[in-house]
Amino acid sequence: MLLSRHTRRREFIVALGGSAVAWPLAAGAQQPGLPVIGFLNSRAAGDDPHLLAAFRRGLTESGYIEGQNVAIEYRFAENRYDRLPALAADLARRQVTVIATNGPAARAAKAATATIPIVFAAGFDPVEARLVASLNRPGGNMTGVTILGVELGPKRLELLHELVPTTTLIAALVNPSEPARAEITLRLLQAGARKLGLQLHVLRAGTDRDFEAAFGSLAALRAGGLVIGDDPFFNSRSGQLGALTLRHAVPAIYQLREFAAAGGLASYGADISDAYRLTGVYTGRILKGGKPADLPVQESTKVELFLNLKTAKALGITVPLPLAGRADEVIE
DSSP states (O other), X not given: OEEESSOOOOOOOOOOBOSEEOOTTTTTTOOTTOOEEEEEESBBTTSOHHHHHHHHHHHHHTTOOBTTTBEXXXXXXXXXXXXXXXXXXXXXXXXXXXXXXXXXHHHHHHHHOSSSOEEEEESSOTTTTTSSSOSSOOOTTEEEEEEOOGGGHHHHHHHHHHXXXXXXXXXXXXXXXXXXXXXXHHHHHHHHXXXXXXXXXXXXXXXXXXXXXXXXXXXXXXXSEEEEOOOHHHXXXXXXXXXXXXXXXXXXXXXXXXXXXXXXXXXXEEOHHHHHHHHHHHHHHHHTTOOGGGSOOEEEOOEEEEEEHHHXXXXXXOOOHHHHHHOSEEEO
16 A cells, blocks of 8 residues: 655656667658657666656657657667767767757767757766756756756665664665766765764676676675665666565665665655656757757756655564655555
């Protein structure tokens, strides 16, 4: 049974990746003269239908419907980040009207073209990543939407510590395929662990095969909990990760509701669907003649906390009432 603290529509977050693919609405529906959006994503085709739906919803809000007055060329890297530069270069050669990307794909898009407008949805600081000059005045050919991502790592660690206050060793799982994100995640988590007097042990997984080895090592480590680092590949495996934490009986926290719904103890993170919707809105504004340099980077600061009380009971954890009271949703 689901008890909502705030009535809200249930949205499962799915992330986008994959190889060069033309989805049905784009293939066969393109008409000569239509503006073309290049949709470049690190995820696999079909990983994230709800995020793609949110992007299309934003386009519709701006007056654009795929196959009617705009065409979309899809390029997915299948969670292989090394494929992104070639996919971005292909879209640049095709001279698409605008490129829409997720965070990992944004760097490849920027390297591929300095003239085609680019709109990103990123869970990191685009100024620090040198995608834009500043949030208010992006300059160049890029703008987009930022969500709280790696910055929430210390807060997730703090929440996990509230749930398992007696543990002294926490494991952190990161994806080595994107070393810059992993480095920032670990730096923030290490700082948070020191403040809480905790030891942090790092686990790495960049493919499905790596998950079993990473989770299999938890028992030997005697880790009392697990914080999963913010990462698009992990987003696409949220349900799988939630089930793994339950099977290995480890208290764990991640960013997406789907993780908690699948058996993870807790999730705390940004509303990624809304970020993709806003990306669609900005893409539409550029199709109407807007320039990225004149469109400030939007900051989406909405966060959500979900707790799985059934998992807590199975793990012998008593959820503090104040923490349960702060949750957006409690899963029983």
